[in-house]
Structures are given as structure tokens and as C-alpha cells.
Amino acid sequence: MIRFVNVSKRYSNEDNFALKNVNLTIQSGEFVSFVGQSGAGKSSLLKMLIGEEKPVSGEVWIEDIRVDQIKPEFLPYLRRRIGVVFQDFKLLPTRTVYENISLAMEVAGATKAEIKRDVPKLLNLVGIPEKSSNYPKELSGGEKQRVSIARALSHNPILLIADEPTGNLDKTNTYDIINLLLKINNSGTTVLLATHDQEVVNKLQKRVVTIGSGEIVLDQEIGKYYI
Secondary structure, three states: OOOEEEEEOOOOOOOOOOOOEEEEEEEEOOOEEOOOOOOOOOOHEEEEEOOOOOOEEEEEOOOOOOHHHHHHHHHHHOOOOOEEEOOOOOOOOOOOOOHHHHHHHHHOOOOOOHHHHHHEEEEEOOOOOHHHHOHHHHHHHHHHHHHHHHHHOOOOEEEEEEEEEEEEEOOHHHHHHHHHHHHHHHHOEEEEEEEHHHHHEEEHOOOEEEEOOEEEEEOOOOOOOOO
16 A cells, blocks of 8 residues: 655755665555654654655655655645644644534535534544534643544545654543554554554554664564664
8 A cells, every 4th residue: 555665865954864765565454653763754754645745766655646756736635545643633723623623624625414424423433522512722632632533534534644643642541542543443544653652552562663763673563662
């Protein structure tokens, strides 16, 4: 499903490569954790999948789409196939939970009938059906991240990218979110998780790709994260 072929990335203000000759294949339906110290290259790798960053050399593929060569006008269509969850939630503070999700669906071309049908289903999926009318300031950190996940799933993506999704959460909420990601993966969605949390990765018992200084230093089918 996903292929990185001899991918290198260098930023104009840096002397060293952010990524160097990365080769990686991820099959449809996998759950893969990307680990490594800050600045190792995890985020650069994931940003290439949504066309936010481009390599200086190499190829980036999602199914039959070569992402590094995609024209700007086609990027929105690619991104509708990908859900992204961030550490800082990125919710609109003046909109309710329902509106945060429905606006994302509207932008993606959903009809009013589809929005009315699907938003309650999404809130049920992430476990907060009773929060539909609440504003972000009225939610806990874990609830905010659940809304972010619901929004990321609102266009039925084939791939969910979670970039440090538990970085601002306590342990209880962290495991609630990780269990939700596993539930989503079990439904058939490919999940890519970037994290610093050694305990989370070691309990997942899923594939772990360790990145160091822009290179893949370890790729374990059922892995652990060694700091």
C-alpha cells in the first residue's frame, strides 16, 4: 500500500539530511509505530504521505499514486483518503463538537443528509455521543483527541496518520486513545503512529520502525522501542 523508495530529505537551513536513503514498505491494514528521538525524521516521513513535504530524491507511493510527483490541484483528493490526528487537536474553539466534524465533512463534499447520518455514528465510534453540543473548552484532553479522531475518520480514509496523538494526555487517556486506534485498525484502516512513548509501543505488540538520524535503524514485525 505504502512505499518509500530511496527517499532522502534535506531542509535548506540544515547541513544534515533529515532522511537518508529510506526504503520502507507498509501493507494495507498494518498498524506501524514510528519511534525515535526528536529530530530523527519521523514527522518528515509522515508529512511526505500527505504531500506536505517532498523528498530531494526518491519516490513516495500510496497504492498507485506517486505522492512526491502529484500536482497541487490533486492534493485535496489524495488527502481525502488520509486521516491525520495531531498532538494539539486542532479543533475550532468557536464550533461545537458536531460542527467541528460536520465542517470537515462539508469541505470533503458530503451532503447534509450524509452529515446528519454519519456524525452521530462517528461520535459513537469514539465513545462520546453525549458531547455533540459541547465546545472544545468544555472537553477534557482525551475527549478533544477523540473528536479529532472522529473528524479524521469522517471521510472514511484508507490510512490514518497519528502524529504524537497522546503527547498532551495523561496515562489513562493515553491508553484510551491507543485502544481506539487499535479498534480503528481492526476495522481495516491502516494506522501509522509516531510516538515517543516507550511504554505504549512495547504494549502494542505491533510492528515498530525505529528511525535515527534520518535512517531506519530497526524494523521489527512485533517490536519494542529501545531508548
